[in-house]
Amino acid sequence: MPVEMAFVGDVMLSAPNPERYFAPSRDILRSSDIAIGQLEWPHTDRGQVCVVDIPAPANPPAFLDSVADCGFAVMTMASNHMFDQGPHGIGDSMAALRERGIEHTGAGMTIAEARRPAIVERDGIRFGFLSYNAVGPRESWATTVKAGVAPIRIINHYELDIASPGSAPAEFTSLDPESLAAMELDIAALKEEADVVCVSLHKGMGFVHARLALYEQPLAHAAVDAGADVVIGHHAHILRGVEVYRDRPIFHGINHFVAAYTEESDPLGHHGKRPRPKNAPSLDFFRPDPGRAPFPFPRDSRHTMIARVVADRDGIVEAGFIPCLIDTDAIPVPVDGDAAQESIDYVETITRDAGLDATFIRRGRHVNFLER
Numbered sequence: 001m002p003v004e005m006a007f008v009g010d011v012m013l014s015a016p017n018p019e020r021y022f023a024p025s026r027d028i029l030r031s032s033d034i035a036i037g038q039l040e041w042p043h044t045d046r047g048q049v050c051v052v053d054i055p056a057p058a059n060p061p062a063f064l065d066s067v068a069d070c071g072f073a074v075m076t077m078a079s080n081h082m083f084d085q086g087p088h089g090i091g092d093s094m095a096a097l098r099e100r101g102i103e104h105t106g107a108g109m110t111i112a113e114a115r116r117p118a119i120v121e122r123d124g125i126r127f128g129f130l131s132y133n134a135v136g137p138r139e140s141w142a143t144t145v146k147a148g149v150a151p152i153r154i155i156n157h158y159e160l161d162i163a164s165p166g167s168a169p170a171e172f173t174s175l176d177p178e179s180l181a182a183m184e185l186d187i188a189a190l191k192e193e194a195d196v197v198c199v200s201l202h203k204g205m206g207f208v209h210a211r212l213a214l215y216e217q218p219l220a221h222a223a224v225d226a227g228a229d230v231v232i233g234h235h236a237h238i239l240r241g242v243e244v245y246r247d248r249p250i251f252h253g254i255n256h257f258v259a260a261y262t263e264e265s266d267p268l269g270h271h272g273k274r275p276r277p278k279n280a281p282s283l284d285f286f287r288p289d290p291g292r293a294p295f296p297f298p299r300d301s302r303h304t305m306i307a308r309v310v311a312d313r314d315g316i317v318e319a320g321f322i323p324c325l326i327d328t329d330a331i332p333v334p335v336d337g338d339a340a341q342e343s344i345d346y347v348e349t350i351t352r353d354a355g356l357d358a359t360f361i362r363r364g365r366h367v368n369f370l371e372r
Contacts, residue, residue: 010256039075040082042085058089080133087146110142150183175222197229201231208236209354239300241353243358257304306321320363320367
């Protein structure tokens with residue numbers, strides 16, 4: 001019997017009463033056979049800031065009750081912010097998930113633990129999950145003696161294309177062979193244990209949907225070549241294109257899902273309550289879309305999705321998404337009718353603009369780009 005997986009992107013729970021952010025999607029998530037989310041921020045009562053970027057707050061472990069209530073079976077944890085509150089942030093987040101019966105992967109007290117997969121069985125089919133962070137910072141990486149996340153190291157190379165010192169250089173990115181090989185070994189080993197392997201990649205350039213960085217497609221394809229059946233991307237805080245590679249679905253970016261900010265946790269510091277480090281990356285190139293709740297992202301970032309993948313004993317049966325829009329209260333709402341078509345058209349456009357090829361088929365509330 002086919003098993004339905006429902007994936008959502010970054011989950012950031014800082015505002016009180018986080019269950020309200022899941023209310024419109026709760027029934028959809030609970031009705032899936034396996035719901036999977038990306039835990040972006042640490043949950044701990046004893047955190048200590050351990051990064052020089054824009055640190056995520058230490059969020060109450062009790063806020064994860066809202067995740068359990070939606071029936072999430074797995075949370076992937078390899079993000080650029082998971083180590084922001086140090087080792088306690090990692091350990092307490094994992095403990096809080098385990099206490100709620102939620103499997104996790106991608107973070108750990110050592111690199112071996114961070115690379116350990118989560119495995120869930122449904123209807124006699126074993127589903128395996130792995131999670132990697134390809135966007136840094138280096139402080140977030142787990143080692144043999146340090147807590148952190150499972151990394152994919154990206155090599156950056158810059159060249160000045162014109163004879164004008166001081167102008168913006170062209171940027172080239174490629175995959176570090178050592179960390180790529182580690183990921184490939186993990187996937188191959190998991191394929192021996194699981195019937196369906198799902199790989200989560202925290203990757204891409206923030207707020208850029210029109211193109212992929214040079215490393216992104218090779219990374220996603222390498223995961224499939226190593227044995228992955230599904231590749232799910234997130235991090236860019238915007239939807240990104242989809243493709244089918246070797247009959248496997250690749251979602252290059254499914255955006256954040258719940259961004260439950262408070263005025264104090266607003267990374268843009270609009271309210272003057274959260275100073276930004278001097279060396280933090282500039283976020284001044286876009287104008288946040290106004291709303292009743294803090295939403296430090298542009299209007300296009302209100303398009304999001306529940307990625308939907310159905311598998312049976314022979315592999316992937318179908319893959320696509322349920323369109324969602326984040327309303328002015330920062331709550332993701334599954335949509336239908338004209339609002340759904342607007343989101344579908346948006347995904348088609350960004351897929352084409354990124355040079356990817358996919359055919360979209362509307363099946364009621366579902367939109368598929370792969371059908372067997």
